[in-house]
Every structure is written in C-alpha cells, then in structure tokens.
Amino acid sequence: MEEKQNFLTSRDSNLLYPENEKEVSEIIKKFYKSNIPLEIIGSGSKRKIGKPLQCGKILSLSKLDGIVEYQPEELYIKVKAGTKIDKIENELKKNKQQLVFEPIDFGYLFTGKSNCGTAAGQVACNISGPRRFKVGSTRDHILGFRAVNGRGDIIKSGGTVVKNVTGYDLSKLICNSFGTLAALTEITFKVLPAPEDSKTLVIHNLGIESAPEYLEKAISSSNEVSGASFLPVDPVCKKCKMNIKNTFKLNDLKYTGSLTALRLEGSKKSIEKRVENLKRELKIQKLDTSELETLQSEIFWKKIQNLEFFSSTKNNIFRIVIPPSECINLIYELPLNFKYFLDWGGAVIWMEGCEISEQKFESIRKKVVKHKGYVSMIKYSDHLPYVEDVFTIDSVRFNISQNIKKSFDPKRILNPGKMYTGI
Amino acid sequence: MTNLRMPKIDRKVISKKDIIVKNLKKIINPEHVLDHQDELKPFETDGLSAYKQKPLIVVFPENTKEVSKILAYCNEERIKVVPRGAGTGLSGGALPLADCVLMSLGKFNKILEIDYKNRCVVAQPGVTNLSITKVVQNKNFYYAPDPSSQIACSIGGNVAENSGGVHSLKYGTTTNNLLGVEVVFMDGTISKLGGKTFDSEGYDLIGLITGSEGLLCVITEVTVKILKKPQVIKAALIGFPTIEDGGNCVSQIISSGIIPAGMEMMDKELIHATDNFVKAGYPRDAESMLIVELDGAEIDVLELMERVNKIAKANKATSIKISKSDKERLKFWAGRKAAFPACGDMAPDYYCMDGTIPRRKLAEVLKEIKRLSKKYNLPVANAFHAGDGNLHPLIMYDSNDKEALAKTEKFGEEILKYCVKVGGVLTGEHGVGIEKRELMCEMFNNNDIQQQIKIKKALDVSSLLNPGKVYPILHKCAEEGRVHIHGGKTKFPNIPRF
Numbered sequence: 015m016e017e018k019q020n021f022l023t024s025r026d027s028n029l030l031y032p033e034n035e036k037e038v039s040e041i042i043k044k045f046y047k048s049n050i051p052l053e054i055i056g057s058g059s060k061r062k063i064g065k066p067l068q069c070g071k072i073l074s075l076s077k078l079d080g081i082v083e084y085q086p087e088e089l090y091i092k093v094k095a096g097t098k099i100d101k102i103e104n105e106l107k108k109n110k111q112q113l114v115f116e117p118i119d120f121g122y123l124f125t126g127k128s129n130c131g132t133a134a135g136q137v138a139c140n141i142s143g144p145r146r147f148k149v150g151s152t153r154d155h156i157l158g159f160r161a162v163n164g165r166g167d168i169i170k171s172g173g174t175v176v177k178n179v180t181g182y183d184l185s186k187l188i189c190n191s192f193g194t195l196a197a198l199t200e201i202t203f204k205v206l207p208a209p210e211d212s213k214t215l216v217i218h219n220l221g222i223e224s225a226p227e228y229l230e231k232a233i234s235s236s237n238e239v240s241g242a243s244f245l246p247v248d249p250v251c252k253k254c255k256m257n258i259k260n261t262f263k264l265n266d267l268k269y270t271g272s273l274t275a276l277r278l279e280g281s282k283k284s285i286e287k288r289v290e291n292l293k294r295e296l297k298i299q300k301l302d303t304s305e306l307e308t309l310q311s312e313i314f315w316k317k318i319q320n321l322e323f324f325s326s327t328k329n330n331i332f333r334i335v336i337p338p339s340e341c342i343n344l345i346y347e348l349p350l351n352f353k354y355f356l357d358w359g360g361a362v363i364w365m366e367g368c369e370i371s372e373q374k375f376e377s378i379r380k381k382v383v384k385h386k387g388y389v390s391m392i393k394y395s396d397h398l399p400y401v402e403d404v405f406t407i408d409s410v411r412f413n414i415s416q417n418i419k420k421s422f423d424p425k426r427i428l429n430p431g432k433m434y435t436g437i
Numbered sequence: 438m439t440n441l442r443m444p445k446i447d448r449k450v451i452s453k454k455d456i457i458v459k460n461l462k463k464i465i466n467p468e469h470v471l472d473h474q475d476e477l478k479p480f481e482t483d484g485l486s487a488y489k490q491k492p493l494i495v496v497f498p499e500n501t502k503e504v505s506k507i508l509a510y511c512n513e514e515r516i517k518v519v520p521r522g523a524g525t526g527l528s529g530g531a532l533p534l535a536d537c538v539l540m541s542l543g544k545f546n547k548i549l550e551i552d553y554k555n556r557c558v559v560a561q562p563g564v565t566n567l568s569i570t571k572v573v574q575n576k577n578f579y580y581a582p583d584p585s586s587q588i589a590c591s592i593g594g595n596v597a598e599n600s601g602g603v604h605s606l607k608y609g610t611t612t613n614n615l616l617g618v619e620v621v622f623m624d625g626t627i628s629k630l631g632g633k634t635f636d637s638e639g640y641d642l643i644g645l646i647t648g649s650e651g652l653l654c655v656i657t658e659v660t661v662k663i664l665k666k667p668q669v670i671k672a673a674l675i676g677f678p679t680i681e682d683g684g685n686c687v688s689q690i691i692s693s694g695i696i697p698a699g700m701e702m703m704d705k706e707l708i709h710a711t712d713n714f715v716k717a718g719y720p721r722d723a724e725s726m727l728i729v730e731l732d733g734a735e736i737d738v739l740e741l742m743e744r745v746n747k748i749a750k751a752n753k754a755t756s757i758k759i760s761k762s763d764k765e766r767l768k769f770w771a772g773r774k775a776a777f778p779a780c781g782d783m784a785p786d787y788y789c790m791d792g793t794i795p796r797r798k799l800a801e802v803l804k805e806i807k808r809l810s811k812k813y814n815l816p817v818a819n820a821f822h823a824g825d826g827n828l829h830p831l832i833m834y835d836s837n838d839k840e841a842l843a844k845t846e847k848f849g850e851e852i853l854k855y856c857v858k859v860g861g862v863l864t865g866e867h868g869v870g871i872e873k874r875e876l877m878c879e880m881f882n883n884n885d886i887q888q889q890i891k892i893k894k895a896l897d898v899s900s901l902l903n904p905g906k907v908y909p910i911l912h913k914c915a916e917e918g919r920v921h922i923h924g925g926k927t928k929f930p931n932i933p934r935f
Contacts, residue, residue: 087692088795110694140636151636153644154613167884175793176606177825177865179599179648180873180880181907182889183612186644190636207694230554236577236665238733284737291734337633339554361635388638405638410628415640417895422888433639 028070031077035160035168035199041073042197042427043166051427054193056096056132060120060139063392064192064432065404075134078199081105083174090157090174091205095134095198102133102203112208115152116143116315122325123393134198140190141333143319144241144277147233147358153189155204161188161196164423174202187418193429194437195422209279214241214306214314215289217298219271222246226341226360228296232276233359235295237288241277241315242359245323248272249351253368255327256353261317264310270302277315318357321364330367330395332375336387337361344385348378372401379406405433412437441488441871443534443905450516450536454493457516461496461538464506469497469544480521480539484586485529485872492519492533499544501619501627501657508655508902509625511538517901518623520651522562522594525586527789528870530598530650530906540655542593548572549658555633556663557616562593562656566600569661578663581608584866585774593656599648601866603699603730606824608664610866612647619658620646623897633660645892650868651903653896667732670698671742672766675749676723676756680704683725684799686752687823690729691796693748695741699730700824701773704803707780707818707831708772714779717772720756727823728769776820776831784816784833788849792856793826793865805855806830813848815841827865828856854879869907877909 030052032038045052053069055061057076075096083092086109093102099117106112117136121129137159142151158172171184188195217228225244232239245258259269267273276292278285293299306314317323324331336344341360348354354365367375375391375398382389388406407415412434419426419437431437450457454472461470471477477491498504511518517537524531533539545561551572552558558569558580566587569580583602584590590600596618601610608614617631630646631637646653677683683702690697703711703719703726712719720726729745731738742759749757760766772779780787794802803819810817810832820829832848834841853863857879864873877886890908893900 085795085797087688087797089691109692140641142636146635150609150613153636153641154609163888167888169884169888170881171885171889173793173862173880174795174860175826175862175865177601177610177793177822177827178862179601179610179866179868180863181869181877181885182653182892183599183644183648184889184892186612186641186647187892189644190639190641195640207696234553234556234665236668236734280734280737281740283740284734287736288734335634335636335638337555339552339633358635386632387634390638407639410626411630411639411642413626414622414628414642414896418640418642418645418892421891421895 028072030071030073032073033077035078035162038073038075038078038162038197038199039166039168042162042164045071045427046164046166046425049425049427051430054197054429056135056138057098059124059129059131060135062124062394063139066400067429067432073197075197075199076132082200086111088174089205090202092174092200092202093133094200096132098132099130099136106205107208110208111205113155113203114145114149114206115155116145116319117152118143119320122320122322123331126325133201133203137189137198137201138191138193144243144315144357147242147361148240153186156185156189157202157204159185159188159198159202160200161198163196164425164428168199169196172202176204192432194419194432195428197428211282211285211308212277212279212311212315213285213289213308214311215276215278215292216267216304216306217274218268218302218304220244220274221272222342222345225272225274226338226356228274229356229359230338231296232292235292237278237292238280239276239292240279241275243275243318244356244360245273245275246355249353251351251353251368254329254353254366256323256355256366258323261323262314264306264314266306266310267304267314268302275314277311324366327366328395330370330391330398331393332365332367332389332391334363334365334382334387334389335361336363336382336385340385340387344381344387347381349374367398369397372398375401379403382406402435407434442910444517444910446534447515447517447536451493457514457538458494460510461494461507464510465496465498465503469499471495480533480541483521483524483529483531484527485532485870488529488532488871490533490535492537492539493535495539495541497541497544501621504540504621504655504657505625505627507538507540508621508623512624512899512901515899515901517904519903520597520655522591522597523565523589525590526594526598526868526870527791528864528868528872530868530870530903532871534905542591542655545593545657552633553578557633557660558663559658559660560592562596562659563591566590566592566595569663573663577666579666580661581614581664582611592659592661596647596656596659597649597651598866598868601825601827603701603822605822606700607696607698612644614662615643615647615659616662617660618643618646618656620654620656622654623902631660650870650907652893652907653902669735669738670730670732670763670766671738672728672730672760672769673742673745673749674719674758674769675727675729675754676720677725677727678723678753678755680725680803681800682753683727686727686749686754687799688797689748689752690745693744695744697729697824698732699728701728702726702799702821702823703773704819706816707776707820710779710783710818711772711775714782715771715775717768719772723755728773730766773820780818780831780833785835785837787834788832788845790828790830790849790852791864791867792828792853792861794828794856794859794861796823796826798859798861799823802828802855802859806852809848809851813844815845815848822865825865826861850876871906874907875909877907
C-alpha cells in the first residue's frame with residue numbers, strides 16, 4: 015500500500031482526493047477494514063443538507079472529473095461522478111440539449127452566489143427544479159451508474175438505454191441516498207432537447223385562496239405548462255429576507271403584488287397559440303397580467319430554480335412536499351409569519367422559518383404528515399443550527415432503510431447518520 | 438429448455454401440505470384456498486408457456502391484512518411464496534414452484550380512488566392497465582404506460598415488471614408514472630411508500646420495488662399519475678429501401694430535437710407477415726418501415742410532422758403516408774400490434790427476444806441477426822421500438838424438429854449476447870424471470886449480482902419470495918432467453934404483444 019499513499023495526501027490532511035474509481039475502492043476497503051467512517055462529498059456545495067457528520071476523513075469525488083461519453087442522438091451523457099453540473103450543461107448546450115430536471119444551484123442559498131455542485135451531489139440529493147411535476151426528477155433521468163459500496167466493492171447497475179429491466183433498478187435507489195449507500199464514480203444521465211423558446215404568463219395579485227386553483231387548472235390543461243409557481247407578498251415579516259421584488263428585476267414584469275407564474279416552452283408559434291388557449295381556459299383576460307418573452311422568462315425561472323430570493327437569508331429554510339390539493343389548507347395551518355413560495359403547481363412549498371425552534375419545526379412536520387406530505391430541513395441557521403430529524407420517516411420505512419443500508423454498507427462507514435441516526 | 442434448474446424442493450413442506458392448507462383456511466375464506474390438482478392446473482404457467490409447474494397451493498387473499506397474515510405464516514413456516522397478477526408475463530416471473538404457495542392478487546380488482554385534483558388514480562394491483570385509462574378518459578385523462586397486453590395485464594404486474602409500451606421514450610415506463618404503493622414484505626410487514634406526492638423522502642424504495650419481479654414484496658395498492666390527453670395525435674407510415682436508411686432516419690429525427698410519442702420499425706419479413714395478416718396497407722416493397730407517432734398541441738404536431746417528412750425524404754424514403762384521422766392512425770398500428778399472431782401464421786413456432794440496443798447500432802445488429810439467420814437456416818422477423826431501442830426479433834421454427842429447437846435456442850442466445858456486446862441490455866420490458874436468468878452474467882459481474890442478492894436478503898431474509906427468478910442459479914452463463922410459443926397457441930393468444 016505504501017506506494018499508493020499518494021492519493022491519500024492532499025491540501026488538507028483530512029481530505030482524500032482519489033483520482034479514479036480504483037483509488038476510491040482502495041480507500042473504502044481500507045476504511046472498511048479499520049472500521050473508520052468516511053464522509054463522502056462531491057464538491058461540498060450541498061454538504062450542509064442533512065445531518066452534520068463527524069468523520070475523521072472526508073473523501074471528495076471532485077477529482078473524478080470529466081465527460082466519459084456523450085451521444086446526443088442516443089440522448090445520454092456518461093460522466094465521472096465529480097464532474098460539475100455546469101460543465102455538463104455547457105456541453106449539452108452545444109447540441110441544444112439539457113438536463114431536463116433543472117438541477118438546483120444551492121450556492122445562492124448557502125453562500126449567496128452560484129456554486130452548482132457535481133453530478134454525484136445532484137444524484138445523492140435528488141432535488142429537482144420547477145419542471146419536475148411535468149418531466150420527473152433527477153431519479154427519472156439516471157440510466158445507470160458505477161459506484162463503490164461500503165465494502166469497497168465496485169458495483170454497477172443500469173446502462174445507457176431508457177428501456178431496461180435487467181435486474182433491480184439501483185439507479186433509483188442510489189438517488190436521494192445522500193452518499194450513505196455507495197460512493198458514486200460514474201453516472202449516465204438521460205438528456206433531452208432543450209426548448210427553443212420560453213414564455214411566462216404572470217397573473218398578478220392573486221391570494222393563496224385562489225392561486226393554487228389557477229396553477230392546477232393550467233397544469234391539468236393540455237397546453238403543456240412546464241412551470242407553475244406562486245410567489246406571494248404575504249406575510250410581511252421584517253426578519254424574513256425573501257424578497258420577490260428585488261430578485262426579479264425584469265423589464266416586462268409589473269410589481270403590483272403577488273406573482274402567479276406559468277411557463278410554456280417550445281417553438282415560438284406553438285407557445286403563442288398555447289398562451290392564448292391558456293388565457294381563454296383560465297378566463298384571465300380581465301385580470302392584471304404580465305408576459306415575459308424567452309430571455310426574461312429564462313432568467314425568471316432560473317431564479318426560482320436556484321431559490322435566489324432566499325440568497326441572503328440567515329433563517330432556516332425547509333421544503334414541504336404535499337399533494338397539491340392539500341396546499342391551501344396546509345398553508346393556513348402553518349405559522350403566519352413564515353414567508354414561502356409554491357412551486358410544482360402547489361406540490362412543493364419552500365419556506366423561510368423565522369426564528370424557528372426545533373419544537374415548532376416538529377409541530378409543522380406533524381401538520382405536513384397529517385396532510386400526507388413530508389418536510390425536510392434544507393438550511394440551518396444560527397438560531398436553529400441542528401434538528402434531530404432532518405427528513406421525515408416512519409418506523410416501518412426506517413427499518414427497511416436500515417436493512418438496505420446494511421446490504422450496501424454493513425459497517426456503516428459511508429456518511430453514517432447523514433440522513434437518519436442509525437442509518 | 439427442459440433442463441431448467443429451480444431451487445431445491447423442500448420435501449418437508451410438501452409432506453405437510455394438508456396442515457398448511459388447513460392453516461391457510463383459518464387465515465382466509467376457505468373457499469379462497471385451492472389445493473386440488475385440477476384446481477391448480479390453470480396456475481401452472483404464465484405468459485411463458487413453455488415452462489409448467491403446478492404450485493402446491495393457490496390462495497386468493499381479499500385484502501392487505503390477509504396478504505400480510507399469509508406471508509407472515511409462510512415466513513414462519515419457511516414456505517416459498519410466488520406472487521401472481523394476471524399471469525401475462527413473458528419471462529416466467531410467475532412460474533410456480535412445486536413446494537410454493539401461489540398468491541394470486543386476482544381479487545384485488547377495484548379502482549379505489551380517482552383524484553383529478555392531484556392527477557392520480559389509486560387502484561388495487563389486480564386492476565388491468567387499460568381499465569385505469571378507461572375510468573378517466575371521459576375527462577380526457579389517461580395513464581401513459583401502455584404495454585401491448587394492456588387489456589389483460591394487471592397494474593400490480595406492471596409495477597413488478599416495470600412495464601413499458603410503445604410510448605416509453607416520451608412518457609417513460611411504469612417507474613416514471615408511479616407515485617405510491619402499498620406493499621407487504623415477506624415477514625408480513627405492511628408499508629405505504631410514497632402516496633400522492635412527488636419524490637418521497639429517504640431511500641427511493643418505490644424505485645427499488647418497481648421492476649423487482651416479485652422478489653422483494655407483494656404489491657397490494659398502487660397510485661399512478663394520470664396525464665391530460667394530448668390535443669392531437671398523428672402518425673406517419675414511412676417505407677425505406679434499406680434497413681440502414683430507416684436506421685439513419687430514426688437517428689436524425691432524434692438528433693434534430695424531436696421526441697416522438699412512439700417510433701416503431703419493422704423489417705421486410707415482418708412487414709409482409711403483418712400485412713398478410715391484417716391488410717394494414719404497409720409498403721410491401723420496402724426493406725424497412727417506420728411508424729412515427731407525434732402528439733401534443735396541434736400546431737406542434739403539424740410542424741414536427743413536416744420536419745419528419747423532410748428527414749424521411751432526405752433518407753431516401755420510398756413511401757410516406759400521414760394519418761388523416763384517428764381511424765387511419767390506428768390502422769397503421771394494427772399490423773404492428775399483430776406481429777405475434779402474424780408470425781404464428783407463418784411458422785409452427787417462434788421465439789421472441791427482448792434486448793435493448795443503442796439506436797445507432799440498429800443496422801449493425803439487424804445485419805448480425807440476418808447473418809445468424811443464414812447460419813442457423815431459420816427465418817427471423819424483426820420488430821423494433823426504435824424510439825427507445827427495444828428490439829424484438831421473432832425466430833420462426835418447428836418444434837417437432839428437435840434439431841431446429843436446439844438451433845433456435847443457440848440463435849436466440851447469440852442475439853442477446855450481441856445486444857449486450859454493442860452496449861445494450863438483455864431485457865427492455867419482458868423481465869429476466871427464469872428466462873434470462875443465466876444470461877445475467879453477460880451484463881453483470883459477481884460484485885454487481887452479489888449486491889443485488891444482498892438487497893434481496895435484506896428484505897426477505899430466507900429468500901422465500903419468488904425464489905429462483907432473476908439471479909443465476911447455474912454459474913455458467915449460457916442458457917436461453919426468449920418467449921416460446923407453440924403452434925401460435927400462447928397462453929393468451931388474443932392479447933396483443935409488445
């Protein structure tokens with residue numbers, strides 16, 4: 015092992031930077047043997063999501079960098095796990111393609127500026143942007159992967175084709191596992207054509223009592239709506255930083271109150287036709303509206319995708335996912351002073367918890383669970399720097415998850431406790 | 438074929454049959470427990486009818502609690518359980534074992550809830566795929582995955598197999614259209630996973646269970662997404678002078694940024710076979726033929742169809758027909774959907790393979806199949822889900838000729854191995870089951886397979902749920918992988934296939 019120690023040395027002695035899959039495997043084998051837990055990170059851009067870890071060493075996948083294979087006509091791109099998302103997106107742009115699930119750049123939330131993270135991090139967290147309700151999330155766009163499990167064994171699953179039922183679909187399982195099952199080394203994403211144009215229809219001044227209905231009607235129409243958000247101006251809270259007006263400084267966007275935004279994408283001709291249909295079907299001709307053409311529309315949704323209006327907050331940020339029909343009732347039950355916005359047509363609520371306590375967070379969770387949803391703490395604050403349960407889980411699923419964890423990582427050396435205590 | 442090795446029979450279980458029957462009759466309505474040889478006969482096989490084995494006992498639980506109690510009992514007594522939906526699967530996933538309790542979900546046949554506000558339907562697993570679309574179509578909604586056997590296959594079976602259909606490229610397979618499931622694990626534990634929300638938290642257990650072929654749990658309730666019907670659907674029927682031209686057209690359609698709702702290709706042999714069978718008006722002079730279906734807003738469909746038309750012409754299309762009505766569009770599909778019976782009309786027997794390949798390798802793979810066809814002196818017809826790369830070669834032979842059967846088996850094996858060699862996979866939608874079990878090591882190494890087996894053991898400690906499926910029992914990776922239909926007499930001869 016002596017001559018192989020080079021990958022163990024790094025800028026920071028606690029950080030390990032393996033340069034290839036074999037080295038990842040050797041490191042994990044070594045830690046498996048000596049029973050020492052390892053924190054697995056991509057570039058660390060989403061490291062603050064989940065429970066804080068206290069591992070002696072950190073294994074960074076950031077040197078596993080590069081596009082392995084890109085076949086535009088086969089609609090896939092195979093990348094090394096540490097490849098930055100913007101690098102992938104730029105490569106896809108050359109062929110007018112994209113990662114259709116809109117990976118969120120969490121840099122704005124955590125550091126106030128862009129820091130997009132790696133392919134592995136995106137897969138590990140599986141948090142997708144505004145188009146999710148129409149096209150699926152990250153997990154729906156992984157065709158296959160290679161990784162190293164907690165024993166140090168290199169494993170693979172899936173392939174490069176969309177239709178594949180050969181063996182268990184571990185690509186789904188690895189998604190949203192926060193590095194607790196295996197250290198990813200290579201990922202194959204399904205890619206799709208990027209729309210030529212985009213248009214956003216904004217309805218002004220709707221209240222929470224009526225906005226979700228417009229979102230639902232728009233999504234349930236056959237006009238192929240690919241973004242459906244509600245950005246309210248209420249409640250007014252001096253300690254909350256969420257600021258719609260300052261975030262969206264766009265020429266064609268009026269600021270007369272709340273924004274109910276609907277996105278349509280495709281060819282210009284098609285968009286125009288569908289916008290007209292949509293206006294007619296929603297009966298909004300007499301309401302106050304704005305229309306954003308491609309350039310402004312793209313900026314508008316990028317800011318929503320990247321949660322830019324929270325960028326300077328010092329409060330906790332949490333994410334509630336619920337059946338859209340429960341959205342209004344749940345909002346009425348949540349603390350009145352917490353700022354929020356709705357995305358995915360009302361299926362997700364992003365909320366800024368002003369001076370929240372763990373007890374209050376738990377009481378919110380109870381309400382969310384009652385409405386058949388779940389809530390995750392995404393960002394801590396100085397006020398509430400830790401919660402015992404970051405994610406929602408019931409005891410049956412906990413036991414199953416624990417067994418699955420054991421099957422990948424029997425000694426619990428990969429990100430132990432990152433998702434749940436004991437997993 | 439006949440030398441299929443299955444897990445060792447537990448003689449103790451067989452000798453205790455009477456006691457087991459008695460106990461099961463205490464758990465559920467005694468009339469829902471079948472144990473007489475005549476009663477067991479209908480359950481001896483599924484859609485892969487070459488393999489037959491009567492189960493020890495058949496049970497028909499009526500609710501989740503009964504499923505849980507039966508599984509807990511069997512787990513305690515170390516009795517194997519094989520779950521079964523409609524029994525239409527083509528890879529032998531529901532093949533019984535001599536010492537198993539076969540659990541039919543046939544009594545789980547109700548749609549529980551239609552929820553337009555959350556755009557989903559909650560159904561019991563025994564409900565057929567098509568009946569989900571049927572209950573929501575009056576409001577112009579539908580359920581997207583449409584395996585060709587959708588009039589008969591059950592939604593629970595679809596989840597177990599991660600069924601696809603002809604629209605997978607645009608709309609995904611079952612796994613992309615599922616919001617929640619209720620499942621029962623082998624120890625009797627009931628769990629609700631997901632619900633009406635997107636992306637349930639924690640490990641994606643729904644994703645793991647979908648396509649797990651009944652090895653991890655029994656599905657007792659399913660919540661699926663429903664979609665608004667597209668404004669317009671149109672199809673083009675395009676003939677080409679060579680396979681290569683057809684293949685190039687497919688690649689160029691995709692790389693020009695068009696995602697068709699469905700894109701199907703057939704070779705000359707199948708064009709003739711199906712056209713003889715249903716008189717679909719196919720271009721009989723063409724070496725390959727494409728059906729390209731586009732859906733969406735009318736303006737988009739018309740514009741994209743024009744682009745498809747141009748791409749087809751640039752690729753030397755010899756004939757292009759664009760559907761003017763839904764009736765005409767369905768006629769285009771009629772031949773394609775009759776591919777199975779049409780082949781049954783041409784030869785006493787045929788095998789159907791189910792590999793997926795990268796689209797750009799189509800011409801290469803078809804050329805190899807033609808070479809093998811000559812080598813083995815057996816005719817073959819090819820159907821191809823060109824949109825998603827799923828290839829279905831149909832090898833025709835006569836099983837009365839023992840030599841032909843052996844040759845066909847070898848032929849099929851070579852095709853599947855070639856699919857993997859060009860970067861594809863063993864099975865796109867039929868599942869591994871018992872059929873492709875021994876070929877798994879063509880795609881996976883020992884580490885990969887061991888990890889999967891460890892997951893199985895994590896959820897089913899004693900490997901009692903549907904054992905003998907998916908993972909190789911023999912260590913040599915060789916046997917066959919195909920659907921065996923004798924004399925056109927499939928288990929369900931009237932169901933459209935793939």
